Amino acid sequence: MKTIKKTLLLICTLCFFCNISYAQKYYQVHQDNVMPSKIWDYEKIAKEFHAACVEHNPQTTWLCATMDDMRYLYVSPMENFADLDERPFADMAKAMGDKFSEMFKKFDQCYGSHGDYIIVLDEELTYMPDGISQTQEGQDYRDYYFIYYKPKNGKNVREGMKAVKEMFAAKGSKSHYRVYRTGFGAMESYYMVAMSSKDAIDSANKQKTNEELLGPDRFETFKKVMDYATKMEEVTGEIRRDLSYAPKEE
Template sequence: MKTAKTTLVLLLLLLLLCLTCNISQAQKMFSVHQDNVKPSMVMEYEKIAKEFNAASVEHNAQAEWFTAVSNDFKYFYISPIENFADLDKRPFADMAKAMGDKFGDIFNRFDKCYDSHGNYIVVHDEELSYMPDGAQEAQEGQNYRKWFFMYYPPENAKKVKEGMKAVKELFTSKGSKSYYRIYRNGFGSMENYYMVSISAKDEVDGATQAKANEEVLGPDRWETFNKVINYISRMEEYSGEMRPDLSYSPKKE
């Protein structure tokens, strides 16, 4: 039994090491906190979120996050991290000490607004993203988002990645003006997926871009798209927006 436990621990450590090595090869890693807000509590949740942001500004909390909201009332707080060690940091420790009971009260009120929430890591895959101009995650004036999640079984990982590369090559060869970023699941996710994130000014602008891109890529585009679609288990589509008013970064000294 002792030998079995030792072997299990070694395997887990090896898995974590492999994950760390694979992620380090990517450009950016993000820790995501997701709140699945009850529709009936959205207004109250927004009020508390703005209150928390104001308190973070007041106390100059040593944290940073971008906030996104999906059309099904999910709120995402996305923080860039360098490595897994960043997860052990306590950026709100000084703020909590200064605020006393008020700090805990904010989170007690948050808890009434959702039935579930959690944390996980996503990785920005620059190799598969199509961003010829090198645009950053946050683009001024383009806060509307379309997100496409493509889930795939482990046995199809290589085929899906090859298909994603083929799609990028198609966009590049056609000089497409419809840019996209690719994110993939990281530590804490139970399923494998790629997420395609497309920015636009608003819903109308997004639809206009998509229609124009169909003409640019031409009728044969589905031959390339099928190199991905044929190997995924399902696809989910969401719309949403980035929320600069709920995002935060500390003052620079």
């Protein structure tokens, strides 16, 4: 039984490293699925935790993004798997004593589930001709598109995503986007497309302009992805700079 477990872990790890060969940047994500009845309590404790981090200056970094289905994502860049063994809050927890654990007890009352996984920024599929960046000044509104697929169709979905990028580039589209894919720790395979705008109105205007630019032929290109998708999910959200964190330079 132990041999089987080790073999499966090795296969999963190898699959992950095969996937990241397409990209250069990968991230650890902590996701909290907050219950509607606890959203205000969660906001309160999240801001308290952020303030405590500013005070104690733990040596870690994350970008916070929220989605309209009350998902809170804390996204931290990773250099390698050794980062997962680090304990950036150890000194902070020691200095705060019981107050530190009490904060996380309050967090636990606010979500039905939470967990960690890794996503990869796929630069080959990302369409940002002016340079790739997770954040753009004044554009904190987000449209997220999740494209789920069976692992056996991974190559076909990827080829379809390439075709979409080529279409956007050929038409000179101004609707730029980043593409992330699931890595180690994710139970389902999907690509997540993130598009930035100033607000919902700006997003709608961009979408309309882009549809007119791409024309009706766009459906044939999108079909190259959709033919192999098992599920589609579209949500909106925003970058929460007030809950994002970076340590002060010493």
